[in-house]
Amino acid sequence: MHPFALLDQLRQRGFRLTKQRAVILQALSELDGHASAEQVHAQVCRYSPEIDLSTVYRTLEALCELRVLSCADLGQGCAQFEIVTGAPHHHLICQGCGHVILLDHSYLAEAAEAIRRDFGFDPIFDHFAIFGLCAGCRSSTQEST
Ligand SMILES: [Zn+2]
Numbered sequence: 001m002h003p004f005a006l007l008d009q010l011r012q013r014g015f016r017l018t019k020q021r022a023v024i025l026q027a028l029s030e031l032d033g034h035a036s037a038e039q040v041h042a043q044v045c046r047y048s049p050e051i052d053l054s055t056v057y058r059t060l061e062a063l064c065e066l067r068v069l070s071c072a073d074l075g076q077g078c079a080q081f082e083i084v085t086g087a088p089h090h091h092l093i094c095q096g097c098g099h100v101i102l103l104d105h106s107y108l109a110e111a112a113e114a115i116r117r118d119f120g121f122d123p124i125f126d127h128f129a130i131f132g133l134c135a136g137c138r139s140s141t142q143e144s145t
């Protein structure tokens with residue numbers, strides 16, 4: 001989504017758009033997908049060097065609480081932030097080679113439905129990282145054993 005379209009949408013949803021929030025959302029959309037707080041900070045520094053890393057952290061956390069951003073540990077040892085746009089998606093992450101596969105929400109939508117039905121519990125499945133072994137790594141471990 002274009003950053004300005006996103007900002008308009010947020011204003012319409014009644015969010016207070018401080019300069020920091022606008023700058024950080026713009027940086028995230030320029031980074032195209034997932035970015036860590038450090039990456040966002042490096043991007044923000046290009047046009048707003050006065051915004052320091054702790055401000056970036058605080059703002060990212062506030063935007064996650066507002067569900068404007070989602071936050072997931074994708075195995076790089078730090079949280080990855082991402083702009084929430086419509087349909088949720090998830091990631092399959094190979095612990096062997098680090099390969100990341102995008103997982104459509106339909107796989108987890110069925111599980112969410114079953115949890116709602118059996119427990120009356122509405123789970124938040126907005127951004128999942130599922131760790132395991134990819135097909136390539138599985139076949140190479142089988143060959144070596
Ligand atoms: Zn993601």
Ligand SMILES: [Zn+2]
Nearest residue numbers: 094097134137
């Ligand atoms: Zn792999």
